[in-house]
Amino acid sequence: MTAGTLLVYGVGSPLGRRMLQMLGSGAQIRAVAADSLAPDALRAAVRDAQVVVNAAMGAPQVILGAAERLAEAMRGGPAERPLVHVSSMSVYGEATGVCDIASPAVGTLSAYAAAHVAAEAIARSFPQTVVLRPGVEYGPGCEAWSGRIARWLEARRIGDLGAGGDGYCNLVFIDDLVRTVLATAQAPASAGRIFNVAMRDPPTWNGYLIAYGVALGAIPVRRMARRRRAIETKLLAPPLKVAELTLGRVPFIGRQLPPAIPPSFLRLCAQEIRLDVRATEEALGLAWTPIAEGLRAAAASYRSKPLRG
Amino acid sequence: MLLDISELPDGHELTADLVIVGAGAAGITIALDLIGSGLSVLVLESGGPEEEPATQNLYAGSVVDARLHSPPDRYRQRRYGGTTSIWGGRCTPFDPIDFAARDYAPAGGWPITRADVEPFYPRANALCEAGEFAYTSGETFGSAARPIVRGFASADFSSDRLERFSCPTNFASRYGHKLSASDNVQVVTHANLTQIVLDESGRRVTHLALGSLGGKRLTVRGSRYVLATGGLETARLLLANRDRHARGIGNDHDVVGRYYMCHLAGVIGNIRFSCAPGAIFRGYQVSPEGIYCRQRFTLEEAAQRRERIGNFVARLHHPHITDPRHRNAVLSLLYLAKPLIPYEYAVRLHGQDAGSFGKWLRHLANVVTDPFDAVGFAWHMLRDRKLAERKFPSIIINSKANLYSVDFHAEQYPNASSRVTLEDTPDALGMPRIRIDWRYLPEDVHTVRRALEILARDFAASGIGRLEYDPEQVETEMTRFGAYGGHHIGTARMGSDPRSSVVDADCRVHGLENLFVAGSAVFATSSQANPTLTVVALALRLAGHLRRIEAAQ
Numbered sequence: 001m002t003a004g005t006l007l008v009y010g011v012g013s014p015l016g017r018r019m020l021q022m023l024g025s026g027a028q029i030r031a032v033a034a035d036s037l038a039p040d041a042l043r044a045a046v047r048d049a050q051v052v053v054n055a056a057m058g059a060p061q062v063i064l065g066a067a068e069r070l071a072e073a074m075r076g077g078p079a080e081r082p083l084v085h086v087s088s089m090s091v092y093g094e095a096t097g098v099c100d101i102a103s104p105a106v107g108t109l110s111a112y113a114a115a116h117v118a119a120e121a122i123a124r125s126f127p128q129t130v131v132l133r134p135g136v137e138y139g140p141g142c143e144a145w146s147g148r149i150a151r152w153l154e155a156r157r158i159g160d161l162g163a164g165g166d167g168y169c170n171l172v173f174i175d176d177l178v179r180t181v182l183a184t185a186q187a188p189a190s191a192g193r194i195f196n197v198a199m200r201d202p203p204t205w206n207g208y209l210i211a212y213g214v215a216l217g218a219i220p221v222r223r224m225a226r227r228r229r230a231i232e233t234k235l236l237a238p239p240l241k242v243a244e245l246t247l248g249r250v251p252f253i254g255r256q257l258p259p260a261i262p263p264s265f266l267r268l269c270a271q272e273i274r275l276d277v278r279a280t281e282e283a284l285g286l287a288w289t290p291i292a293e294g295l296r297a298a299a300a301s302y303r304s305k306p307l308r309g
Numbered sequence: 310m311l312l313d314i315s316e317l318p319d320g321h322e323l324t325a326d327l328v329i330v331g332a333g334a335a336g337i338t339i340a341l342d343l344i345g346s347g348l349s350v351l352v353l354e355s356g357g358p359e360e361e362p363a364t365q366n367l368y369a370g371s372v373v374d375a376r377l378h379s380p381p382d383r384y385r386q387r388r389y390g391g392t393t394s395i396w397g398g399r400c401t402p403f404d405p406i407d408f409a410a411r412d413y414a415p416a417g418g419w420p421i422t423r424a425d426v427e428p429f430y431p432r433a434n435a436l437c438e439a440g441e442f443a444y445t446s447g448e449t450f451g452s453a454a455r456p457i458v459r460g461f462a463s464a465d466f467s468s469d470r471l472e473r474f475s476c477p478t479n480f481a482s483r484y485g486h487k488l489s490a491s492d493n494v495q496v497v498t499h500a501n502l503t504q505i506v507l508d509e510s511g512r513r514v515t516h517l518a519l520g521s522l523g524g525k526r527l528t529v530r531g532s533r534y535v536l537a538t539g540g541l542e543t544a545r546l547l548l549a550n551r552d553r554h555a556r557g558i559g560n561d562h563d564v565v566g567r568y569y570m571c572h573l574a575g576v577i578g579n580i581r582f583s584c585a586p587g588a589i590f591r592g593y594q595v596s597p598e599g600i601y602c603r604q605r606f607t608l609e610e611a612a613q614r615r616e617r618i619g620n621f622v623a624r625l626h627h628p629h630i631t632d633p634r635h636r637n638a639v640l641s642l643l644y645l646a647k648p649l650i651p652y653e654y655a656v657r658l659h660g661q662d663a664g665s666f667g668k669w670l671r672h673l674a675n676v677v678t679d680p681f682d683a684v685g686f687a688w689h690m691l692r693d694r695k696l697a698e699r700k701f702p703s704i705i706i707n708s709k710a711n712l713y714s715v716d717f718h719a720e721q722y723p724n725a726s727s728r729v730t731l732e733d734t735p736d737a738l739g740m741p742r743i744r745i746d747w748r749y750l751p752e753d754v755h756t757v758r759r760a761l762e763i764l765a766r767d768f769a770a771s772g773i774g775r776l777e778y779d780p781e782q783v784e785t786e787m788t789r790f791g792a793y794g795g796h797h798i799g800t801a802r803m804g805s806d807p808r809s810s811v812v813d814a815d816c817r818v819h820g821l822e823n824l825f826v827a828g829s830a831v832f833a834t835s836s837q838a839n840p841t842l843t844v845v846a847l848a849l850r851l852a853g854h855l856r857r858i859e860a861a862q
Binding site for chain 2: 096159160162163166210213214219220221222223224225226227272
């Protein structure tokens with residue numbers, strides 16, 4: 001990409017934050033935050049940007065709201081304006097086995113997954129859109145899959161999950177996801193395409209949890225009995241979630257609350273879905289960060305700032 | 310997919326590219342490895358998910374000397390998961406010397422080397438849930454490694470080697486969900502192999518006949534067949550099929566069932582250490598990835614060659630449980646809990662103790678006089694063993710008096726006269742039952758005797774204590790409980806020469822084009838190591854071979 005501006009919507013997400021960190025002061029590519037812009041300003045920013053990136057993540061309404069706001073701003077703008085829309089592997093639902101971009105969703109979609117499906121549809125109404133479907137984002141700043149898990153591991157609330165952790169953990173190191181966004185923006189031939197984004201040979205969830213626990217020094221990593229997992233998700237998760245919703249924003253207290261382990265997390269750990277990323281590698285010429293290196297970075301980042309916020 | 314034979318119609322015919330007989334450590338491993346391979350795989354399991362007396366009775370047979378060998382239906386399980394449903398979980402790889410031909414050891418070595426198995430050990434270790442394939446305390450614990458006895462120095466014994474412990478993992482409970490969800494693997498329970506049918510040339514299996522205790526009869530046709538039925542049953546199945554080969558399949562040279570090995574194990578002597586109790590560590594360290602590990606004294610290869618003896622390891626052991634004079638509340642509690650301890654473990658814990666009311670009272674007194682010790686131990690065993698998925702592997706009791714015994718585990722040499730044969734008595738499916746004539750050699754006694762001498766010498770030379778035992782009692786102690794239960798090895802041994810072996814280096818039965826054997830039956834030697842890890846590694850190697858030959862065609 002030549003000199004220009006990368007307009008990033010969703011700067012509160014791990015990807016958005018990381019893009020601003022990595023590209024905020026870059027000489028050639030500048031990442032600019034778009035979330036707080038008023039509709040007219042957003043439309044103008046879209047018009048001036050070389051590439052628009054939708055990195056918004058979070059609750060279903062956040063995902064859908066971002067897609068709709070950006071679409072509104074892009075309508076009537078230059079038709080060739082590329083949009084990189086960052087979606088999620090959740091669009092495959094409960095699928096198992098190797099999933100390429102043509103694989104259909106399986107089972108009932110969660111509200112989160114359904115929001116991603118709808119957001120993809122909105123984004124793809126623009127011909128220059130590239131959709132990225134990342135797997136499990138980990139690394140510095142990734143609260144869901146690094147920060148939260150680190151706290152669970154340190155508290156010995158998760159670990160080796162036995163048969164419950166046999167699912168593939170389709171990891172993507174956050175910097176690799178940033179590089180993928182840039183690569184798609186730089187490859188005109190990628191317009192209109194969809195890419196899965198994850199490392200080629202992912203570990204199982206057990207492999208990830210054990211290796212991350214070792215990297216964190218949260219050792220020995222414990223085997224979590226089925227009974228213990230049921231206590232976490234059925235007995236502890238509901239009150240912890242209520243506490244998070246009610247006390248989460250209270251100074252000092254909110255940061256100390258232990259995060260709940262939702263049943264959906266354990267379902268994901270058992271889901272043997274493996275993202276097919278061959279087309280991504282071929283089209284974009286990417287190399288993935290080795291897991292040991294990524295975990296070292298994730299652990300170091302967590303050690304420097306172990307609590308949320 | 311998982312289904313029961315009762316769900317299939319009588320006379321039904323099943324077909325598959327690969328038919329695996331037996332769903333234990335070896336059979337399940339091969340099936341797991343072939344998920345998604347494109348091969349259709351059929352796994353036949355005699356039992357169901359739990360032990361069933363009628364099915365287990367199909368393992369019954371006789372032993373020539375009941376003092377030397379446990380009944381054939383003990384220490385093995387005829388059910389989905391096989392003997393992994395009761396194993397202890399000790400994992401340790403074979404050493405390079407175990408594969409080598411040694412001019413002082415009878416019956417030669419293997420046609421393969423440790424290097425041929427090496428690539429499969431890490432995955433085998435993972436399947437056994439024993440963590441990293443790292444078997445020294447240095448590489449596992451670094452500077453946190455604790456020596457067994459501080460100050461012990463020996464050129465002949467290493468105390469850096471580890472044994473790692475599986476959960477212990479029941480392969481059916483742990484991996485059954487993968488087989489059930491697979492598109493290309495089908496597991497059929499309660500399906501017993503009753504006949505291996507060969508073509509007219511006697512060189513190719515055409516099909517298998519199956520029967521169930523419920524009276525179902527089925528036929529199975531495949532391109533290739535794997536017997537993964539354990540060291541005793543494999544010999545039985547090969548010997549029992551005599552339609553084309555009068556002596557049984559693969560037995561033209563009368564080798565099937567011979568060279569039957571277990572391990573030589575026992576507890577001997579007393580060693581009172583002169584060092585501080587804190588200088589002794591005989592317990593488990595937990596590796597970073599959460600695996601219980603334990604160090605042992607391992608006889609170095611150079612010492613084995615110099616002394617011309619077999620492989621040997623030793624561990625420090627607590628005093629004899631049955632003798633109440635130890636005045637240890639925990640040991641007495643274990644004595645009193647005998648009825649609650651499974652047979653397979655109670656045998657070696659309690660030995661041949663006859664028991665008496667007076668002795669029972671003395672043990673009870675030990676418990677009553679030190680109740681906190683006993684309660685603490687009971688809580689530890691409840692929390693860390695009974696309720697835990699990764700179980701604390703064994704009872705570790707440190708001696709306040711610094712007094713220990715030595716627990717040894719030694720290689721048994723292959724011996725053609727130690728063998729499994731058939732009885733005339735049939736089981737409920739008409740298959741002849743087995744007869745076990747386990748024997749050991751004077752050289753085996755020499756291995757244990759000489760290794761103990763060296764260990765005692767090096768304890769004394771290190772100035773840390775003195776191992777005292779009666780050398781004349783070595784043979785008695787190593788056979789006190791007979792052959793080490795559960796390690797059934799060598800009855801279809803691997804080799805290049807059909808006159809002294811049953812399968813080739815690829816585990817294919819000599820003279821048969823499409824019949825393979827997986828499991829400890831193919832071991833040409835027994836090593837000091839417990840067999841399961843190597844069973845799984847060799848099963849992975851065989852799966853790779855089957856995949857390659859299928860691809861080549």
